[in-house]
Amino acid sequence: MSAHDVLVVAEVQRQALADITLELLAAARGVAEAGGGQVICLVLSADGTPFVPALAPADRIVLVNDPQLADYAPDPFVAAAFEVVAAEQPRAVLVAGTSVGWDLAPLLASRLQAPLVTGCKSVTADGPGLVVDVSFCGGKMMAEVAVGQSPAVLMIMPGSYRAATAAGAARVETREPASPLPAGAVRFREWVLPEAGDVDITQQDVLVAVGRGIQQKDNVELAEQLAQALGGAVCASRPAVDQGWLPATRQVGKSGMTVRPKLYLALGVSGAPEHLEGMDGSELIIAVNTDPKAPIFDAAHYGAEVDALDLLPALVEAVGAKKG
Amino acid sequence: MNIMVVVRQVPDLIESLEIDASGSSLDWDAASFIINECDDHALEQALLLKEAAGGTVTVVALDQGDVDNTLYTAAAKGADRIVKIPVDDGWHPSPRAAAALYAEAAKDLAKDLVLVGVQAHDELDGVLAPALAAALALPYVGVIRGVQAGSEPGSVVACKEFPGAVMARLDVRLPAVLGILGADQPPRYVPVSRIRAAMKESRFEEPAVAAAPAASLVSVHKLYPPVSGTRAEMLVGSESDIAGRIAAILAEKGLLK
Numbered sequence: 404m405s406a407h408d409v410l411v412v413a414e415v416q417r418q419a420l421a422d423i424t425l426e427l428l429a430a431a432r433g434v435a436e437a438g439g440g441q442v443i444c445l446v447l448s449a450d451g452t453p454f455v456p457a458l459a460p461a462d463r464i465v466l467v468n469d470p471q472l473a474d475y476a477p478d479p480f481v482a483a484a485f486e487v488v489a490a491e492q493p494r495a496v497l498v499a500g501t502s503v504g505w506d507l508a509p510l511l512a513s514r515l516q517a518p519l520v521t522g523c524k525s526v527t528a529d530g531p532g533l534v535v536d537v538s539f540c541g542g543k544m545m546a547e548v549a550v551g552q553s554p555a556v557l558m559i560m561p562g563s564y565r566a567a568t569a570a571g572a573a574r575v576e577t578r579e580p581a582s583p584l585p586a587g588a589v590r591f592r593e594w595v596l597p598e599a600g601d602v603d604i605t606q607q608d609v610l611v612a613v614g615r616g617i618q619q620k621d622n623v624e625l626a627e628q629l630a631q632a633l634g635g636a637v638c639a640s641r642p643a644v645d646q647g648w649l650p651a652t653r654q655v656g657k658s659g660m661t662v663r664p665k666l667y668l669a670l671g672v673s674g675a676p677e678h679l680e681g682m683d684g685s686e687l688i689i690a691v692n693t694d695p696k697a698p699i700f701d702a703a704h705y706g707a708e709v710d711a712l713d714l715l716p717a718l719v720e721a722v723g724a725k726k727g
Numbered sequence: 728m729n730i731m732v733v734v735r736q737v738p739d740l741i742e743s744l745e746i747d748a749s750g751s752s753l754d755w756d757a758a759s760f761i762i763n764e765c766d767d768h769a770l771e772q773a774l775l776l777k778e779a780a781g782g783t784v785t786v787v788a789l790d791q792g793d794v795d796n797t798l799y800t801a802a803a804k805g806a807d808r809i810v811k812i813p814v815d816d817g818w819h820p821s822p823r824a825a826a827a828l829y830a831e832a833a834k835d836l837a838k839d840l841v842l843v844g845v846q847a848h849d850e851l852d853g854v855l856a857p858a859l860a861a862a863l864a865l866p867y868v869g870v871i872r873g874v875q876a877g878s879e880p881g882s883v884v885a886c887k888e889f890p891g892a893v894m895a896r897l898d899v900r901l902p903a904v905l906g907i908l909g910a911d912q913p914p915r916y917v918p919v920s921r922i923r924a925a926m927k928e929s930r931f932e933e934p935a936v937a938a939a940p941a942a943s944l945v946s947v948h949k950l951y952p953p954v955s956g957t958r959a960e961m962l963v964g965s966e967s968d969i970a971g972r973i974a975a976i977l978a979e980k981g982l983l984k
Contacts, residue, residue, distance in 0.1 A: 509857035519852065519854070539848060539849060539851045544744055544753070594896075654892065701957065721971050721974035725975070
């Protein structure tokens with residue numbers, strides 16, 4: 404235990420360790436080593452033992468195994484995390500910017516009376532404090548933020564760090580909660596999996612993505628025509644799904660699917676960090692947006708600053724002509 | 728079920744964002760404001776719950792940006808009460824400070840359920856919804872896409888979104904605060920005529936709300952535009968020129984079969 408340690412909360416989703424955990428470990432390593440501290444990985448689950456080999460880049464692994472942590476509900480997770488953080492007194496607590504993280508990080512910060520920073524892209528030690536680069540305003544603005552108080556709770560954006568790969572000999576400790584974890588007022592009932600039958604966008608070589616710029620549901624038909632001409636499928640950013648233009652099974656991004664097609668053609672998609680997270684591994688990205696500052700152009704290989712609705716008919720025609 | 732909904736004003740990202748002279752804050756005077764998208768969904772979810780199970784919807788907002796239009800629209804959509812909290816001109820509180828104000832205003836409101844957008848894109852040093860839950864000493868769960876009345880009185884069933892279009896169905900005992908990502912249906916459209924009618928008929932309650940100052944626990948050194956290591960090669964010309972160029976690129980890469 405040291406005031407220079409950095410504690411990572413492992414991301415476990417439906418009894419599987421999420422890759423983002425290794426990104427958090429990489430982020431933690433730089434900060435911990437600057438002060439001579441250690442990287443501690445906290446695993447909250449029914450049984451974290453199977454995850455231990457994958458967490459070798461940590462110096463210490465703390466397992467809290469409890470039936471209340473089998474499936475997610477906020478109170479037992481926050482109570483278990485609070486107890487470990489209070490005992491370890493780390494310099495920083497790193498939490499993934501995921502569905503669980505968006506609960507856990509702020510609730511833990513409130514309970515610790517600790518500073519909270521969201522949207523963290525990089526973290527560095529600065530003497531006794533931390534300097535954090537933050538992406539906000541949908542990826543259109545960055546902030547350099549100083550945090551002096553320890554522990555600081557930092558929500559790290561997925562994709563900000565390369566996954567840690569160093570294989571070490573992490574010490575494993577299993578902790579029993581001091582008192583039974585509270586069930587709380589929010590209780591897990593069941594998982595609801597997507598209905599089979601819709602197109603599996605993760606298996607498509609060509610995806611035509613529609614965003615807010617497509618303006619209305621009727622215009623999705625134009626994108627469907629292009630996808631058909633290209634032998635692919637239509638997918639969407641979160642705002643388009645929120646509007647009911649396409650089902651959630653077609654959503655790309657943090658809370659949707661992660662896709663890596665050969666071609667990702669983004670029409671009227673601004674490129675919020677949550678969306679980029681789900682598609683930036685695509686082999687070829689072509690973006691069409693009227694906003695020259697849209698973050699999607701930073702992820703794309705080719706871009707066009709035009710209205711997708713004006714371009715679509717011409718593109719369907721050009722593709723048809725090229726195919727003969 | 729009595730539902731309180733928080734709605735916030737955020738800069739419209741369609742417009743370009745400016746940094747003020749201090750270099751450490753957005754230039755709020757140069758921004759144009761719209762309702763925070765997740766809050767719009769929170770309002771829709773509240774209205775759907777009221778329609779399904781009865782009760783009232785009270786919308787609470789800080790007096791910032793173009794909030795009057797947002798509040799009249801909320802009234803036109805079916806909100807029963809509108810509470811506008813006066814704040815000093817040009818003051819943009821941190822999520823912690825805003826939570827303290829909303830919690831103070833909420834003291835006198837009947838509320839079984841508080842719905843707040845799970846995030847606002849201009850937040851960086853906190854998250855309002857869980858901060859409000861903490862200030863009200865209520866349970867919280869966020870990233871919720873859809874809420875239905877529970878089978879037990881005083882409960883709801885909330886769907887929490889996970890990657891891969893997977894949902895966790897959660898039983899929530901009320902009172903509670905939920906961070907809404909999306910409603911069961913897209914936010915409803917209201918014709919301008921109804922908004923105009925609401926402007927004539929609706930009255931805002933404007934209580935004087937004082938809360939202990941809750942300073943941000945972090946310090947913003949500077950704001951700066953994102954710097955990208957890479958940038959798309961931009962295709963220029965008419966729509967027809969660009970379409971032809973894209974088709975040629977796809978053919979070149981063997982993507983037209």
